[in-house]
Amino acid sequence: xxxxxxxxxxxxIVAGVLLALSHSPLRGETTPTLPxxxxxQGPQVDLGHPAQAQKDEGHEDWWHRLQDWTIGMLGGVxxxxxxxxxxxxLEPLALTLFTERTELFAELPPLVLGEASELLLHLTRxxxxxxxxxxxxxxxxxxGGAPDESFxxxxxxxxxxxxxxxxxxxxxxxxxxxxxxSPDMQDxxxxxxxxxxxxxxxxxxxxxxxxxxxxxxxxKEQQWRSDFGTAVAAQRLLRGSVPATGLLxxxxxxxxxxxxxxxxxxxxxxxxxxxxxxxxAAGQIIAYLVPQLGGDTDVAGLELGxxxxxxxxxxxxxxxxxxxxxxxxxxxxxxxVLQARxxxxxxxxxxxxxxxxxxxxxxxPEGEGxxxxxRAPIAGVVARVQVAPGGFVEEGDRLFHLxxxxxxxxxxxxxxxxxxxxxxxxxxxxxxQGFESVFEVSTRNGARLVAFGALVDPESRTVPxxxxxxxxxxxxxxxxxxxxxxxxxxEQDALVVPAGALVNDAGAEVVYVQAGGERFERRLVRTxxxxxxxxxxxxGLSPGERVVTRGAxxxxxxxxAPAEAGHGHAH
Numbered sequence: 001x002x003x004x005x006x007x008x009x010x011x012x013i014v015a016g017v018l019l020a021l022s023h024s025p026l027r028g029e030t031t032p033t034l035p036x037x038x039x040x041q042g043p044q045v046d047l048g049h050p051a052q053a054q055k056d057e058g059h060e061d062w063w064h065r066l067q068d069w070t071i072g073m074l075g076g077v078x079x080x081x082x083x084x085x086x087x088x089x090l091e092p093l094a095l096t097l098f099t100e101r102t103e104l105f106a107e108l109p110p111l112v113l114g115e116a117s118e119l120l121l122h123l124t125r126x127x128x129x130x131x132x133x134x135x136x137x138x139x140x141x142x143x144g145g146a147p148d149e150s151f152x153x154x155x156x157x158x159x160x161x162x163x164x165x166x167x168x169x170x171x172x173x174x175x176x177x178x179x180x181x182s183p184d185m186q187d188x189x190x191x192x193x194x195x196x197x198x199x200x201x202x203x204x205x206x207x208x209x210x211x212x213x214x215x216x217x218x219x220k221e222q223q224w225r226s227d228f229g230t231a232v233a234a235q236r237l238l239r240g241s242v243p244a245t246g247l248l249x250x251x252x253x254x255x256x257x258x259x260x261x262x263x264x265x266x267x268x269x270x271x272x273x274x275x276x277x278x279x280x281a282a283g284q285i286i287a288y289l290v291p292q293l294g295g296d297t298d299v300a301g302l303e304l305g306x307x308x309x310x311x312x313x314x315x316x317x318x319x320x321x322x323x324x325x326x327x328x329x330x331x332x333x334x335x336x337v338l339q340a341r342x343x344x345x346x347x348x349x350x351x352x353x354x355x356x357x358x359x360x361x362x363x364x365p366e367g368e369g370x371x372x373x374x375r376a377p378i379a380g381v382v383a384r385v386q387v388a389p390g391g392f393v394e395e396g397d398r399l400f401h402l403x404x405x406x407x408x409x410x411x412x413x414x415x416x417x418x419x420x421x422x423x424x425x426x427x428x429x430x431x432x433q434g435f436e437s438v439f440e441v442s443t444r445n446g447a448r449l450v451a452f453g454a455l456v457d458p459e460s461r462t463v464p465x466x467x468x469x470x471x472x473x474x475x476x477x478x479x480x481x482x483x484x485x486x487x488x489x490x491e492q493d494a495l496v497v498p499a500g501a502l503v504n505d506a507g508a509e510v511v512y513v514q515a516g517g518e519r520f521e522r523r524l525v526r527t528x529x530x531x532x533x534x535x536x537x538x539x540g541l542s543p544g545e546r547v548v549t550r551g552a553x554x555x556x557x558x559x560x561a562p563a564e565a566g567h568g569h570a571h
Contacts (some may be wrong), residue, residue: 090207092120096517097189098546102126104178104189105220105517110203111196113171121162122220122517123180129550131160131224135182139164142177143193146170160224168196215519216512216559223518229550230514233497233541238531239427240490242418244465246430246482247411251468252450254404256377260393264291267371273389274400280376286400288371289393309354313347320344380404383478403478408471409450410441412484413462423489425452425465429532430484432476438532439476441469442487485530492529494536501547502527502535503556511537512555514546520555 092107105122119139123132134155141149153164168174176191197203260266267288274286320340326332384401387393412428426449427442441447447469456463465486502525503510513521525540541547548555 090203093194094516095191096514097191098126099187099189100126101185101187102132102180102189103517106178106189106191108176108191108194110207111166111168111174111194112200112203113168113196113198115200116165116167119162119164119166121164121178122160123156123162124160124220124224125185129223129229131220132156132180132182132185133159135180135185137162137164138179138181139166140177140179141166141168141170141174141196143175144170144172146172146174149174160220171196171198215515215521216555217518218520218555218558219518222554223551226551226554228548228554230546231498231501231549233495233537233543233545233547235493235543236496236534238492238494238496238529238534238536240421240488240492240529241429241485241531242414242421242488244412244414244418244428244484244486245462246413246428246484248432248476248478248480248482249409249411250403250405250478251407251409254378254380254407256380256402257398258286258374258377258400258402260289260374260395260397260399262289262291262372263392263394264289264371265392266290266374266387266389266399268389269373274382274385276382276385278382280380280382280402282376282379284376285373286376286382287374287389289374290371306351306354306358309347309351313344313351316340316344316347374399376402378402378404380406405478406471407468408476408478410467410469410482410484412465412467412486413457413460414465414486416456416461416463419456419463421488421490422452422465422486425449425467426487426489428465428467428484428486430482432480432482435473435475439472440532441467446470490529492536494528494538495541495543496531496534496536497541497547498549499530499533499535500549501552503552505556510556511541512548512552512559513541514548520548520559522559 090110092109095104095106095108097104097106103124103126105124107120107122109117109119111117121137123137124130125132136152136154137156138150138152140151147170149169151164151166153162157163172195173193174196176194178189178191180187195206197206267290269285269287274280280286320337320343323332323337323340327334327337380402381404382400383403386398386400393399410428410430412430414422427440427444427447429438429440431438443449447467450466450468451464452466453464497511501511503512509525509527511523511525513523515521523540526538528536528538530536
C-alpha cells in the first residue's frame, strides 16, 4: 500500500474508531442475558416499553454526540446547527452537479412566494477536491415570463459552504442558476426548472416527491479534510501487458570507469577533488596524476634537462638561419639546409618532452596542478570515488565511476511462460517503490527498444527486454529495482477507472460510486486489462458514473458504520 497523507491517515483512524464503537455497547449498558435453557425466537419486536424507548433515545443521542466529535476531528461542523427546529421545515431537495472546474452539492428547501428560504451550497474545486474559500455566489431565478431575480452571498460562511437567502417575488416555474465569481475561478451551475409555490400549503402538498436517501454517508467536511478525489468512468483504449521484474541501468555510453594509465600519486584539480554527486563535463580535468620518479631522477635533474634542451634548440636555430643565408648566395648545397631544419625540429621536440616531464611533478606559475591530467570521458555525475587525494595508485587502478543519469536503460526480465504473448515490444510501464504514480516507457514519449533477448537465461528462466528512455523523474536512481509490465501488442477499448478506485473487500474487487454529494454506493465489479494507472471494468459499472479514487478505503470503513453515524446534514 502506498503511503497516504497525514490527513488520510487521520481520517482512517477516526473512521476506524467510529466503526469499532458502532458495534460496541454504550458505556454503562449491559447485554440482556436470557434465562438458562431459553433462546430468542424470531425477530425482536419493540413493544414501546418506556424504559426501552429511553434507552433507544439515549443511543441515538450518543451517536449524534459521536458524530459531532468525528466531524470536529476532521475540522468540520454541522452546517445546520442553528436555532431552527428541523421538524418545522420540509425536507430540502439535495442536488449534485459537476462542471470541469467545480462540484456543487446544493440543499434546496422548497421555494415559497414571499418567504425567505436559505439555500446551502457546498462548492468543491475539482483540481484538488478542496473547498472553495473565496468569491461571490449569485443565485438567479429566471423564466416563467417574469423578470429575473438575483440573490447573492459575497463570501462563504465557512470554507466551501455558501448560505444564500432567497425570497421569490413571483410564483410559478423558475429556472435556477448558480454563478461563482472568484479571483481565480469563474463557474456556473444550472439547477434546472424548480417551482416557486404560492403558499406554504402548496409547498407541503408537493412534498410527496421521492427524496434520495440511503447509501454510505461521508460528509463534505470529512471529504475536504481527507486525501479525497473522484473520477468519471469512461471509455479508453487499453493495452495488454505481461508482468516483469525490472532494473534501471545507465545506457551503454552513459557510464564510464576512469582508470590510471601510469603509477603515481593523485592530486586534486584546481576546482577541488571529485566527490559523489559532483557534475562533470566531458573532457573536464578532474584530477592530476603525478608519476613516481625512478632512480636518481629528481626535480633539479628535470629542470636541468629542460635547460639543456632549450640551449640545444637555440643552437640548432642559429645554425639553420646561417645556412639559410648561405643558400641564398648559392654558396652551399640545399641538402645542408634541409639537415639543419631537421635538427631544429628534433631539438624543439626534445624541449617539449623535457618540459612535460617537469610539468608532471611541478606546478606551473599559473597555478595549474602538476602531473598528468585525468579527464572525464563523459558528461554526467560522479557516482563513486574509489581513491583519496594524495594516494598512490598503480597502472589500471579504478579512480572514479561516472554515470549519465539523464538517459536510462530499463532492463525488464519477462518470464519464459509469458514470452509467447509478446509480438513486438512497443513499450513498458513500471512502478518504483516509494512512488505513487507509474511511469510509461514507449516510443511515443522518446523511448527506443534496445534489445529483445533471443536467449532464455538458464538460471532465472527469463528473457530481457531493454528500453532506453529519458529519465522522467529526477528522483529515479540508477540501480533501482522496479516492478514492470511489458506491452504485448494487444489493445482493447474498455470502460476504465483509475486503479486507486479499487478496494479489495474480502477477496472481491469493489468500487464506491458517488450517488450524491455526500452519499456513496458500494459496487462489486469484474476487472479486466490493466494499463498503467487504469483498469478495465467489465461488469458492475456504467459509463459516466463517478467513483472514489482517493480515500476509497475511508468510504469503505464508513460503510460499516450505522446509518446514524453519517447524520451530519438534516436533509
